[in-house]
Amino acid sequence: MEAFRLFFKDGIGVYSGHVATTKLHAHHATEIIYCTQGQHKIIDNSGKENFSVLSIIPHDIKHQFSCHGNSIPVFIFMDPFHQFSERLKQTYQLDKEIIGLQKLPNEQIMNEFKHWIMGKEIDVMHYTRLLVDQLTGHHTYSTQSDQRIVNSIQHIKESLSQEMRIEDMASKVHLSASRYAHLFKEHVGIPFRRYILWARMQSTVESIILGNSLTIACYDGGFSDLPHFSKTFTEMFGVAPSSVLKG
Template identity: 25%
Template sequence: MDGTLFVSETRLLYVGPLVATTLHAHHAAQIVIAPQGLYVEDGAEERIHTRAAVIPPRVPHGHGASGHAALLFLDGDDVASRALSRAAEPRCATWRRDALDVSVPRDPTREMARALIASILSAVDVRQPPEPRHPAARRMCAALDGSDHDSLASLSQEAGLSPRQMRHAFARDVGLPMRAYQRWKRLRRAIAAVEAGASLSAAAAAAGFADSAHLSRVFREQFGMTPTQGLTAITWRTLD
């Protein structure tokens, strides 16, 4: 890919050409806008051709190539992602949003990127707020965001629950087991390190991966492409 990636705390907006991806799943909801259309598939081998799709978090999916498109990733912690995931189905036929009327600019500025994010979220009609999370799950997320090395016992004690209760509350409210959540956060830290100019090896070490090969495996599982395809050919811009 040779486009631009705009980064905020819980949102990533990519604008530019898309390469085809293999089946993958990640903690983020994904909204794709491709004015010329592209193929989207799910884990049941169903495939559709559409100009826009809203793909729920944590479901297997892949997409075809496109000469120019926008991809908006909403981290699973983002309120819009949580709202979109409430009534989501794993079938790609339910993801189609051909009626979305959102133009995708070429060479967007930061201001244009912010406006595009607002237009996309308005078009998919994210209005009803998600259910509040258990306070213990919120405290656990904050602890895991700060460190990968705390034990479940210590984190559970801090949250005021037994380890079994903590695992249940976390998976119910976050939608991921704790280990998977930690892996997603490590991946986000690796992406941020690459944004800051680090090599893939340095980014892997900084984010807590065993090596660059480990980072590459997780990146492919999460995004259906290699880090080289997804990171090194992209211009980065921050929005916060």
């Protein structure tokens, strides 16, 4: 069995490894959690315990995860602007509540993730899409995306190593900063600055997976230094980057 598996591409991140527990944390992604054996436990910010075989966690919700025995967790992170997140939000009315399911949506799909954990190469994006299809009843939702925000997202992803001010982004699309901030959060689901931080995290992790050193990946991703990246990673995922990343 692989020590850990990690996939990060096009707004989707999937991690699996021996993580028995995490600290209380929150990140800017919609998350699906599944364990290979039995239930896992999610504790929310109020201390409420949720036991389930599959959890769906809205973005920016503080939570703590734990599983026991030989069970291996699979964490699937989805950019809040990604169509998979949009579909889950609309199906489960995701807002502040953690969704816990007591039955897996499709054993065959989950077995493919088990094979991936064991070292088999699979099309992770394809099976993530199939899982979301199962969870949302195969529904395809059409979202009314504002092209100004779509263009902004693209610009952010192309400019991560640069300083980005909301006033400058608003000016590019001929809006006031306050109107732009409202429109951005309405369409993306999280505020402008938080999205930039999440985009920088995605870019840095993708760069590390491609074989770049942690220092180069952090610099290209827009983090000021390694401690800044490490602190942000731990706050977002509840574990230190050294425990899940090589670089």
